[in-house]
Amino acid sequence: MIRWVGVMAIVVAGVAVGALAVLTSAVWWVLAAPLLAIGLVGVHDLVQTKHSILRNYPVLGHARFAMEAIRPELQQYFIERNTDGAPFDRETRALVYARAKGEEDASPFGTERDVNSIGYEFVTHSMGAKTSHGSIPSVMVGGPQCTQPYDMSLFNVSAMSFGSLSGNAIEALNAGAAMGGFLHDTGEGAISSYHLEHGGDLNWQIASGYFGCRTEEGHFDPDQFAEKARGASVKTISIKLSQGAKPGLGGVLPGVKVNQEIADTRGVPLGRTVVSPPAHTAFTTPRGLLEFIEQLRELSGGKPVGIKLCVGSRHEFLAICKAMVDRQSYPDFVIVDGSEGGTGAAPVEFADHVGMPLTEGLVFVHNALTGVGVRSHVKVGASGKIATGIDIVKRICQGADFTLSARAMMFAIGCIQAQVCHTNHCPVGVATQDPYRARALRVDDKSVRVRNFHAQTVASAHQIVSSMGLDSVTQLHPGLLHRRLEHQITTTYAELHEWLTPGQLLQDVPKEWADDWALADPDDFRDRVANRPSGFNPNTFS
DSSP, X not given: OHHHHHHHHHHHHHHHHHHHHHHXXXXXXXXXXXXXXXXXXXXXXXXXXSOHHHHHSTTTXXXXXXHHHTHHHHIIIIIOOTTOOSSSOHHHHHHHHHHHHTOOOOOSSSOOSOTTSTTOEEEOOXXXXXXXXXXXXXXXXXXXXXXXOEEEOSEEEOOOOBTTBOHHHHHHHHHHHHHXXXXXXXXXXXXXXXXXXSOOOEEXXXXXXXXTSXXXXXXXXXHHHHHHHTSTTEEEEEEESOOSSSTTSOOEEOGGGOOHHHHHHHTOOTTOOEEOOSSOSSOOSHHHHHHHHHHHHHHTTSOOEEEEEOOOOHHHHHHHHHHHHHHTOOOSEEEEEOTTOOSSOOOHHHHXXXXXXXXXXXXXXXXXXXXXXXXXXXXXXXXXXXXXXXXXXXXXXXXXXXXXXXXXXXXXTTXXXXXXXXXXXXXXXXXXXXXXXXXXXXXXXXXXXXXXXXXXXXXXXXXXHHHTTOSOGGGOOGGGEEEEEETTXXXXXXXXXXXXXXXXXXXXXXXXXXHHHHHOBTTBSSOTTTTOOTTXXXXXXX
């Protein structure tokens, strides 16, 4: 009752002052209009049934919602320290911005990070450090069954689709890749005109939706694939089995972003949310996956074909490895995505709790390929939160041959980590299909920033390697990367993980690998003993 009395008093006051404005001077409307507006809002708050706060605290309750709406901005701009902030802290973002603009990237007065904290990592330098000079090495991707191998940069643009990103953003990334000589992953949203405008090298990602090479029913169309895959810009092809932010789910493109151009590019209905199936229909077994890889390699004219995945059940990847050995057929590369990755919309539970983080996944994949004796045929890429030279060095120490990054490249073209990628309201024109917002992103300017960022980041990695007394990144190994386990204890990755020798899984399976190895079936992704009886020992399963 008190609330009603207060609200009605405001309404009455507004009416009274409005009458005064009518009878005397219009200047009184300056006071009457706000009073009437507040009173009407108060009445609405009291009669609505959706928000309890507004029913109990009419008008004033809106202040809470307003503060909640701007909380991320307040946190980012006024509260967080340089080493705070997630997914990327301010120091990392500032470094990307500086390198993209070609500005000074040095930091004064020492590190702000707690070097004694658990989890802190560092590499060892050498008193025989070398001067960083000469060309920065690249990685030749293409196994024995590939006739058009590709010279891969150490650092590349990871998967981001046209649709998730604006056309201007895609153009800027591709033009930067063309200028810098590195690879641009199309994401699963097909090859758009923006990917082809500047002639940058492309990795065409084929996911379960088969966008750009699909039938009306959503299945793989080999004729469409062959026509596009043989294009000069397409250098490699990857089959996406899963992705970091939402492993086990298909990609999601909100319907609000599916305009006519995107619908035509992907081959989907206009304005309808696009959800890729969680699994492929072109194959259903590990052996079938390898057959699909062989098919794509042939259809593309012998270009490198690989797979991308966020590691889940270890026995499933081991099943693929067993199929490789059985068929003597291999993907040309494997891109390992970490569960901490992701640029688009994903359910919070999946982003936070599903899938294997990049470090564990990368070490496992490298070991699995080594253990079955095929590591020399398959190059390994690492994708997830890679933004600096030391990130590249760390991932190579952990088993990668090359790296890719999505969000750091977004920073290079102006992303401010507003984290509204899924709303179509990106404030800087990167992750939106709103023409007005996208126009803010100038391709000619941002493409140069992408080129600058890539060049300086790879140069930084090269400089770090030289400071370690090494001639090349190929000399990096797990013993050079240290991790603090306790406040007074550090260890190297050589000691932290078990590293298999070539062919070890085919001869003497270590105890820690035995269960997963026994469950791995080259003809079935599933756990063959999921319904095993109590007391069943998987080690007895041949």
